[in-house]
Amino acid sequence: MVYTPGRAGDYGAEDYAQDLAIIAQRPSETLSLYVHIPFCAGRCLYCGCNTTVTHDSARMDAYLDALDREMAMVAERIDGNRDVLQVHLAGGTPNYLSEAQLTRLTEMLERRFHIVAETERSIECDPRRSSAGQLELLHALGFRSIGFGVQDLDPDVQRAIGRVQSEELIRDVYWMAREIGFDSIGFDLIYGLPQQTAATFDRTVDTVLELAPDRVACFGYARQTLSGPHQHAIDVHELPGNAEREQLFRNAVSAFGQAGYAWIGLDTFTLETDDLALAQGEGRLHRNCIGYTATPSAHIAGLGAGAVGELRGTCVQNQLNLDDWRHDVDARRMPVARGRRLSALDRRRRDAISHLICNLELPQKMADGCLDDEYRRLAAHAGDGLVEAWPQGLRVTEAGRFFLRELCTEHDADFHWDRARWHFSHSD
Ligand code: SF4
Structure with missing residues:
Protein backbone atom coordinates (compact mmCIF):
# COMPACT_ATOMS: atom_id res chain seq x y z
CA MET A 1 0.00 0.00 0.00
CA VAL A 2 1.60 3.21 -1.17
CA TYR A 3 0.22 6.66 -0.60
CA THR A 4 -0.42 7.62 -4.17
CA PRO A 5 -3.41 9.49 -5.46
CA GLY A 6 -5.80 7.45 -7.53
CA ARG A 7 -6.38 10.25 -10.02
CA ALA A 8 -3.42 11.33 -12.04
CA GLY A 9 -3.27 15.08 -12.50
CA ASP A 10 -1.75 17.09 -15.30
CA TYR A 11 1.72 16.88 -13.85
CA GLY A 12 4.32 16.33 -16.55
CA ALA A 13 7.98 16.36 -17.52
CA GLU A 14 8.41 20.12 -17.11
CA ASP A 15 6.82 20.08 -13.65
CA TYR A 16 9.14 17.29 -12.62
CA ALA A 17 12.21 19.14 -13.90
CA GLN A 18 11.11 22.26 -12.02
CA ASP A 19 10.59 20.31 -8.81
CA LEU A 20 14.07 18.83 -9.09
CA ALA A 21 15.47 22.34 -9.53
CA ILE A 22 13.60 23.58 -6.46
CA ILE A 23 14.94 20.68 -4.41
CA ALA A 24 18.45 21.65 -5.57
CA GLN A 25 17.97 24.90 -3.64
CA ARG A 26 17.27 22.99 -0.43
CA PRO A 27 20.41 21.00 0.24
CA SER A 28 19.38 20.08 3.79
CA GLU A 29 16.37 18.06 2.55
CA THR A 30 17.12 14.35 2.35
CA LEU A 31 17.03 12.29 -0.85
CA SER A 32 16.56 8.59 -1.52
CA LEU A 33 16.60 6.69 -4.82
CA TYR A 34 14.28 3.97 -6.08
CA VAL A 35 15.69 2.10 -9.10
CA HIS A 36 13.42 -0.13 -11.18
CA ILE A 37 14.87 -3.04 -13.19
CA PRO A 38 11.98 -4.23 -15.39
CA PHE A 39 13.25 -7.64 -16.53
CA CYS A 40 12.49 -11.20 -15.50
CA ALA A 41 13.36 -14.66 -16.79
CA GLY A 42 9.69 -15.73 -16.73
CA ARG A 43 6.31 -14.42 -15.68
CA CYS A 44 4.78 -15.59 -12.40
CA LEU A 45 1.03 -15.86 -12.86
CA TYR A 46 0.07 -13.71 -9.85
CA CYS A 47 2.48 -10.91 -10.78
CA GLY A 48 1.24 -7.35 -11.22
CA CYS A 49 4.69 -5.76 -11.57
CA ASN A 50 5.87 -3.66 -14.47
CA THR A 51 8.27 -6.14 -16.05
CA THR A 52 9.28 -7.74 -19.33
CA VAL A 53 10.34 -11.31 -19.91
CA THR A 54 13.61 -11.48 -21.79
CA HIS A 55 16.68 -13.67 -22.07
CA ASP A 56 18.69 -11.07 -23.89
CA SER A 57 21.49 -9.69 -21.76
CA ALA A 58 22.29 -7.08 -24.43
CA ARG A 59 18.82 -5.63 -23.83
CA MET A 60 19.69 -5.16 -20.18
CA ASP A 61 22.98 -3.50 -21.14
CA ALA A 62 21.03 -1.08 -23.35
CA TYR A 63 18.64 -0.41 -20.47
CA LEU A 64 21.57 0.45 -18.20
CA ASP A 65 22.89 2.82 -20.90
CA ALA A 66 19.58 4.70 -20.88
CA LEU A 67 19.30 4.50 -17.09
CA ASP A 68 22.69 6.19 -16.82
CA ARG A 69 21.41 9.01 -19.03
CA GLU A 70 18.31 9.37 -16.85
CA MET A 71 20.47 9.43 -13.71
CA ALA A 72 22.59 12.19 -15.25
CA MET A 73 19.47 14.26 -16.02
CA VAL A 74 18.15 13.89 -12.47
CA ALA A 75 21.52 14.41 -10.78
CA GLU A 76 22.36 17.57 -12.68
CA ARG A 77 19.00 19.13 -11.76
CA ILE A 78 18.64 17.96 -8.17
CA ASP A 79 22.22 18.63 -7.06
CA GLY A 80 23.69 15.17 -6.86
CA ASN A 81 26.10 16.31 -4.15
CA ARG A 82 23.74 15.80 -1.24
CA ASP A 83 24.15 12.54 0.68
CA VAL A 84 21.71 9.86 -0.39
CA LEU A 85 19.81 8.30 2.52
CA GLN A 86 18.61 5.08 0.86
CA VAL A 87 19.04 3.28 -2.45
CA HIS A 88 16.47 0.60 -3.21
CA LEU A 89 16.65 -1.74 -6.21
CA ALA A 90 13.37 -3.36 -7.18
CA GLY A 91 11.67 -4.70 -10.28
CA GLY A 92 11.19 -6.92 -12.13
CA THR A 93 14.14 -8.90 -10.92
CA PRO A 94 17.17 -6.75 -10.06
CA ASN A 95 19.32 -9.81 -9.52
CA TYR A 96 18.53 -11.02 -13.03
CA LEU A 97 21.29 -8.59 -14.03
CA SER A 98 24.68 -10.27 -14.43
CA GLU A 99 27.39 -9.65 -11.87
CA ALA A 100 29.08 -7.26 -14.30
CA GLN A 101 25.80 -5.39 -14.79
CA LEU A 102 25.15 -5.16 -11.04
CA THR A 103 28.63 -3.76 -10.57
CA ARG A 104 28.10 -1.30 -13.39
CA LEU A 105 24.73 -0.18 -11.98
CA THR A 106 26.28 0.46 -8.57
CA GLU A 107 29.15 2.40 -10.15
CA MET A 108 26.66 4.49 -12.14
CA LEU A 109 24.76 5.38 -8.98
CA GLU A 110 27.97 6.24 -7.15
CA ARG A 111 29.19 8.39 -10.02
CA ARG A 112 25.96 10.34 -10.43
CA PHE A 113 24.90 10.72 -6.77
CA HIS A 114 26.60 11.20 -3.46
CA ILE A 115 26.34 7.74 -2.00
CA VAL A 116 28.18 7.46 1.28
CA ALA A 117 29.06 4.71 3.73
CA GLU A 118 25.87 5.46 5.70
CA THR A 119 23.59 5.17 2.65
CA GLU A 120 21.28 2.20 3.23
CA ARG A 121 21.36 -0.05 0.17
CA SER A 122 18.64 -2.64 -0.27
CA ILE A 123 17.69 -5.01 -3.07
CA GLU A 124 14.80 -7.33 -3.91
CA CYS A 125 15.97 -10.71 -5.19
CA ASP A 126 14.59 -13.80 -6.84
CA PRO A 127 16.07 -16.80 -5.00
CA ARG A 128 16.10 -18.74 -8.29
CA ARG A 129 18.58 -16.18 -9.67
CA SER A 130 20.74 -16.03 -6.53
CA SER A 131 24.11 -17.70 -6.05
CA ALA A 132 26.83 -17.50 -3.44
CA GLY A 133 28.99 -15.49 -5.83
CA GLN A 134 26.21 -13.02 -6.60
CA LEU A 135 25.30 -12.55 -2.92
CA GLU A 136 28.96 -12.00 -2.05
CA LEU A 137 29.18 -9.41 -4.80
CA LEU A 138 26.05 -7.59 -3.60
CA HIS A 139 27.45 -7.48 -0.08
CA ALA A 140 30.78 -6.19 -1.41
CA LEU A 141 28.86 -3.52 -3.35
CA GLY A 142 27.45 -2.26 -0.07
CA PHE A 143 24.01 -3.88 0.03
CA ARG A 144 23.14 -4.81 3.59
CA SER A 145 19.41 -5.40 3.31
CA ILE A 146 18.11 -8.11 0.99
CA GLY A 147 14.59 -9.38 0.34
CA PHE A 148 13.68 -12.69 -1.28
CA GLY A 149 10.40 -13.55 -2.96
CA VAL A 150 9.28 -16.79 -1.35
CA GLN A 151 5.48 -16.46 -1.72
CA ASP A 152 4.61 -20.06 -0.75
CA LEU A 153 6.62 -23.24 -0.26
CA ASP A 154 3.91 -25.74 -1.18
CA PRO A 155 4.71 -27.48 -4.52
CA ASP A 156 1.06 -27.51 -5.67
CA VAL A 157 0.64 -23.81 -4.96
CA GLN A 158 3.93 -23.10 -6.72
CA ARG A 159 2.77 -24.97 -9.81
CA ALA A 160 -0.55 -23.12 -9.75
CA ILE A 161 1.22 -19.74 -9.70
CA GLY A 162 3.89 -20.69 -12.24
CA ARG A 163 6.76 -20.22 -9.85
CA VAL A 164 8.53 -23.39 -8.78
CA GLN A 165 11.35 -22.98 -6.27
CA SER A 166 12.11 -25.75 -3.83
CA GLU A 167 12.23 -25.37 -0.08
CA GLU A 168 15.81 -26.59 -0.26
CA LEU A 169 16.70 -23.72 -2.59
CA ILE A 170 15.13 -21.18 -0.23
CA ARG A 171 17.01 -22.63 2.74
CA ASP A 172 20.31 -22.64 0.82
CA VAL A 173 19.94 -19.06 -0.37
CA TYR A 174 18.90 -17.90 3.09
CA TRP A 175 21.90 -19.49 4.81
CA MET A 176 24.25 -18.17 2.14
CA ALA A 177 22.97 -14.65 2.80
CA ARG A 178 23.29 -15.16 6.58
CA GLU A 179 26.84 -16.46 6.33
CA ILE A 180 27.86 -13.62 4.03
CA GLY A 181 26.62 -11.21 6.72
CA PHE A 182 23.63 -9.24 5.40
CA ASP A 183 22.24 -7.14 8.26
CA SER A 184 18.62 -7.69 7.27
CA ILE A 185 17.16 -10.61 5.35
CA GLY A 186 13.51 -10.40 4.40
CA PHE A 187 11.03 -12.82 2.87
CA ASP A 188 7.85 -12.00 0.99
CA LEU A 189 4.89 -14.35 1.37
CA ILE A 190 1.53 -14.14 -0.38
CA TYR A 191 -1.74 -15.49 0.99
CA GLY A 192 -4.89 -16.01 -1.04
CA LEU A 193 -3.11 -17.92 -3.84
CA PRO A 194 -4.66 -20.79 -5.81
CA GLN A 195 -4.47 -24.22 -4.13
CA GLN A 196 -3.62 -22.62 -0.80
CA THR A 197 -5.32 -23.97 2.30
CA ALA A 198 -4.86 -23.13 5.95
CA ALA A 199 -2.82 -26.32 6.34
CA THR A 200 -0.44 -25.61 3.43
CA PHE A 201 0.08 -21.97 4.34
CA ASP A 202 0.61 -22.82 8.02
CA ARG A 203 3.41 -25.15 6.91
CA THR A 204 4.97 -22.41 4.81
CA VAL A 205 4.85 -19.98 7.72
CA ASP A 206 6.30 -22.59 10.12
CA THR A 207 9.20 -23.29 7.77
CA VAL A 208 9.89 -19.59 7.36
CA LEU A 209 9.85 -19.17 11.14
CA GLU A 210 12.42 -21.97 11.52
CA LEU A 211 14.77 -19.90 9.39
CA ALA A 212 14.01 -16.72 11.39
CA PRO A 213 14.40 -14.00 8.74
CA ASP A 214 14.58 -10.45 10.09
CA ARG A 215 11.47 -9.31 8.24
CA VAL A 216 8.55 -11.02 6.55
CA ALA A 217 5.96 -9.26 4.42
CA CYS A 218 2.72 -11.20 4.10
CA PHE A 219 0.70 -9.72 1.24
CA GLY A 220 -2.79 -10.68 0.17
CA TYR A 221 -3.19 -11.74 -3.46
CA ALA A 222 -6.03 -9.98 -5.18
CA ARG A 223 -6.77 -10.36 -8.86
CA GLN A 224 -6.65 -6.88 -10.32
CA THR A 225 -9.45 -5.47 -12.39
CA LEU A 226 -6.98 -4.65 -15.13
CA SER A 227 -5.02 -7.86 -14.78
CA GLY A 228 -2.65 -9.00 -17.50
CA PRO A 229 -3.22 -12.09 -19.66
CA HIS A 230 -0.85 -14.16 -17.52
CA GLN A 231 -3.09 -13.62 -14.48
CA HIS A 232 -6.02 -15.08 -16.37
CA ALA A 233 -4.13 -18.37 -16.40
CA ILE A 234 -4.93 -18.65 -12.70
CA ASP A 235 -8.03 -20.77 -12.22
CA VAL A 236 -10.34 -18.65 -10.07
CA HIS A 237 -11.99 -21.82 -8.79
CA GLU A 238 -8.71 -22.74 -7.11
CA LEU A 239 -8.57 -19.49 -5.12
CA PRO A 240 -9.49 -19.68 -1.44
CA GLY A 241 -12.79 -18.02 -0.54
CA ASN A 242 -12.96 -14.86 1.55
CA ALA A 243 -13.37 -16.62 4.87
CA GLU A 244 -10.49 -18.99 4.18
CA ARG A 245 -8.33 -16.14 2.96
CA GLU A 246 -8.94 -14.26 6.18
CA GLN A 247 -8.12 -17.40 8.15
CA LEU A 248 -4.79 -17.78 6.33
CA PHE A 249 -3.79 -14.29 7.41
CA ARG A 250 -5.10 -14.66 10.96
CA ASN A 251 -3.12 -17.89 11.37
CA ALA A 252 0.00 -16.18 10.06
CA VAL A 253 -0.46 -13.26 12.48
CA SER A 254 -0.85 -15.70 15.34
CA ALA A 255 2.22 -17.75 14.34
CA PHE A 256 4.43 -14.69 13.92
CA GLY A 257 3.20 -13.28 17.23
CA GLN A 258 3.94 -16.53 19.07
CA ALA A 259 7.42 -16.56 17.55
CA GLY A 260 8.06 -13.08 18.99
CA TYR A 261 7.71 -11.05 15.80
CA ALA A 262 6.22 -7.57 15.90
CA TRP A 263 3.35 -6.88 13.51
CA ILE A 264 4.22 -3.75 11.54
CA GLY A 265 1.56 -1.71 9.77
CA LEU A 266 -0.72 -3.74 7.55
CA ASP A 267 1.21 -6.78 6.55
CA THR A 268 4.81 -6.90 7.78
CA PHE A 269 6.39 -8.81 10.64
CA THR A 270 9.81 -8.13 12.11
CA LEU A 271 11.95 -9.29 14.97
CA GLU A 272 11.19 -7.21 18.07
CA THR A 273 14.66 -5.66 17.94
CA ASP A 274 14.27 -4.50 14.33
CA ASP A 275 14.39 -0.74 13.64
CA LEU A 276 10.85 -0.83 12.29
CA ALA A 277 9.47 -2.45 15.43
CA LEU A 278 11.26 0.07 17.63
CA ALA A 279 10.02 2.97 15.46
CA GLN A 280 6.44 1.71 15.55
CA GLY A 281 6.61 1.39 19.34
CA GLU A 282 7.79 5.00 19.57
CA GLY A 283 5.21 6.37 17.10
CA ARG A 284 7.81 7.39 14.49
CA LEU A 285 7.31 4.76 11.79
CA HIS A 286 6.75 6.03 8.23
CA ARG A 287 5.81 4.51 4.91
CA ASN A 288 6.74 5.62 1.44
CA CYS A 289 7.03 4.10 -2.02
CA ILE A 290 10.06 2.07 -0.88
CA GLY A 291 8.18 0.61 2.11
CA TYR A 292 8.13 1.09 5.86
CA THR A 293 11.00 3.11 7.23
CA ALA A 294 12.26 4.54 10.49
CA THR A 295 14.31 7.15 8.59
CA PRO A 296 11.97 8.96 6.19
CA SER A 297 13.38 10.84 3.26
CA ALA A 298 12.09 14.25 2.20
CA HIS A 299 12.27 13.21 -1.46
CA ILE A 300 12.50 9.94 -3.37
CA ALA A 301 13.59 10.05 -7.00
CA GLY A 302 12.37 7.12 -9.09
CA LEU A 303 14.77 5.93 -11.80
CA GLY A 304 13.94 3.52 -14.61
CA ALA A 305 10.84 2.49 -16.53
CA GLY A 306 7.77 2.52 -14.31
CA ALA A 307 9.69 3.75 -11.26
CA VAL A 308 7.65 5.59 -8.65
CA GLY A 309 8.92 8.60 -6.74
CA GLU A 310 7.72 11.20 -4.27
CA LEU A 311 9.03 14.72 -4.71
CA ARG A 312 7.84 17.80 -2.82
CA GLY A 313 4.53 16.19 -1.93
CA THR A 314 4.00 15.00 -5.49
CA CYS A 315 3.59 11.34 -6.34
CA VAL A 316 5.11 10.70 -9.73
CA GLN A 317 5.59 7.67 -11.94
CA ASN A 318 7.87 7.20 -14.91
CA GLN A 319 6.72 5.86 -18.28
CA LEU A 320 5.89 2.19 -17.83
CA ASN A 321 6.50 1.19 -21.41
CA LEU A 322 10.20 0.62 -22.04
CA ASP A 323 10.17 2.24 -25.48
CA ASP A 324 8.26 5.30 -24.23
CA TRP A 325 10.62 5.67 -21.29
CA ARG A 326 13.73 5.33 -23.49
CA HIS A 327 12.28 7.72 -26.07
CA ASP A 328 11.87 10.43 -23.43
CA VAL A 329 15.31 9.82 -21.97
CA ASP A 330 16.92 9.95 -25.43
CA ALA A 331 15.11 13.25 -26.06
CA ARG A 332 16.52 14.51 -22.73
CA ARG A 333 12.99 14.89 -21.38
CA MET A 334 12.09 13.69 -17.88
CA PRO A 335 10.26 10.40 -18.58
CA VAL A 336 7.16 11.19 -16.52
CA ALA A 337 4.00 9.21 -17.27
CA ARG A 338 1.82 10.74 -14.61
CA GLY A 339 1.83 12.54 -11.35
CA ARG A 340 -0.31 14.69 -9.22
CA ARG A 341 0.72 17.53 -6.99
CA LEU A 342 -0.99 17.03 -3.67
CA SER A 343 -3.00 19.91 -2.26
S1 SF4 B 1 9.97 -12.66 -10.63
FE1 SF4 B 1 8.83 -11.05 -9.49
S2 SF4 B 1 8.58 -9.36 -10.96
FE2 SF4 B 1 9.19 -11.18 -12.15
S3 SF4 B 1 7.28 -12.07 -12.87
FE3 SF4 B 1 7.79 -13.12 -10.93
S4 SF4 B 1 6.77 -11.91 -9.33
FE4 SF4 B 1 6.78 -10.65 -11.20
Missing part, protein backbone atom coordinates in the same frame (compact mmCIF):
# COMPACT_ATOMS: atom_id res chain seq x y z
CA ALA A 344 -2.58 20.93 1.38
CA LEU A 345 -5.70 18.89 2.17
CA ASP A 346 -4.37 15.88 0.25
CA ARG A 347 -1.21 16.05 2.31
CA ARG A 348 -3.19 16.19 5.56
CA ARG A 349 -5.12 13.10 4.45
CA ARG A 350 -1.96 11.30 3.41
CA ASP A 351 -0.27 12.10 6.71
CA ALA A 352 -3.30 11.04 8.75
CA ILE A 353 -3.62 7.73 6.95
CA SER A 354 0.10 7.10 7.04
CA HIS A 355 0.18 7.74 10.77
CA LEU A 356 -2.78 5.45 11.31
CA ILE A 357 -1.26 2.61 9.28
CA CYS A 358 2.22 2.93 10.70
CA ASN A 359 1.60 3.87 14.29
CA LEU A 360 -1.93 2.55 14.80
CA GLU A 361 -3.15 5.80 16.28
CA LEU A 362 -4.50 9.11 15.10
CA PRO A 363 -3.80 12.19 17.22
CA GLN A 364 -6.84 14.46 17.05
CA LYS A 365 -4.65 17.42 16.16
CA MET A 366 -3.82 15.73 12.82
CA ALA A 367 -7.50 15.99 11.89
CA ASP A 368 -8.39 19.29 13.51
CA GLY A 369 -9.92 21.90 11.27
CA CYS A 370 -10.07 19.96 8.00
CA LEU A 371 -10.67 16.25 8.60
CA ASP A 372 -13.23 16.54 11.37
CA ASP A 373 -15.93 14.49 9.63
CA GLU A 374 -13.43 11.76 8.80
CA TYR A 375 -12.22 11.75 12.40
CA ARG A 376 -15.81 11.40 13.65
CA ARG A 377 -16.44 8.46 11.29
CA LEU A 378 -13.28 6.79 12.55
CA ALA A 379 -14.31 7.44 16.17
CA ALA A 380 -17.67 5.76 15.49
CA HIS A 381 -15.76 2.48 15.12
CA ALA A 382 -15.38 2.48 18.89
CA GLY A 383 -18.90 1.03 18.76
CA ASP A 384 -17.69 -2.09 16.97
CA GLY A 385 -14.51 -2.30 19.02
CA LEU A 386 -12.09 -1.43 16.20
CA VAL A 387 -10.75 1.78 17.76
CA GLU A 388 -10.62 3.17 21.27
CA ALA A 389 -10.11 6.59 22.80
CA TRP A 390 -6.61 7.48 23.92
CA PRO A 391 -5.58 10.77 25.54
CA GLN A 392 -4.30 12.33 22.27
CA GLY A 393 -6.99 10.93 20.00
CA LEU A 394 -7.89 7.45 18.73
CA ARG A 395 -6.01 4.19 18.80
CA VAL A 396 -6.58 1.00 16.79
CA THR A 397 -7.50 -2.00 18.96
CA GLU A 398 -6.17 -5.55 18.49
CA ALA A 399 -9.45 -6.42 16.77
CA GLY A 400 -9.15 -3.32 14.61
CA ARG A 401 -5.73 -4.35 13.28
CA PHE A 402 -7.43 -6.82 10.95
CA PHE A 403 -9.54 -3.98 9.54
CA LEU A 404 -6.82 -1.36 9.32
CA ARG A 405 -7.25 -0.92 5.59
CA GLU A 406 -10.97 -0.32 6.04
CA LEU A 407 -10.37 2.12 8.90
CA CYS A 408 -8.02 4.11 6.69
CA THR A 409 -10.68 4.50 4.05
CA GLU A 410 -12.55 6.77 6.46
CA HIS A 411 -9.95 9.37 5.50
CA ASP A 412 -9.89 8.36 1.87
CA ALA A 413 -11.59 10.99 -0.25
CA ASP A 414 -10.13 10.51 -3.67
CA PHE A 415 -7.07 8.52 -2.78
CA HIS A 416 -6.94 4.83 -3.47
CA TRP A 417 -5.16 2.72 -0.96
CA ASP A 418 -4.93 -0.20 -3.30
CA ARG A 419 -1.24 -0.93 -3.56
CA ALA A 420 -1.83 -2.55 -6.90
CA ARG A 421 -3.09 0.60 -8.54
CA TRP A 422 0.20 2.20 -9.46
CA HIS A 423 2.58 -0.58 -8.81
CA PHE A 424 2.84 -3.83 -6.95
CA SER A 425 6.17 -3.92 -5.28
CA HIS A 426 7.49 -6.99 -3.58
CA SER A 427 10.62 -9.05 -3.48
CA ASP A 428 11.10 -10.97 -6.63
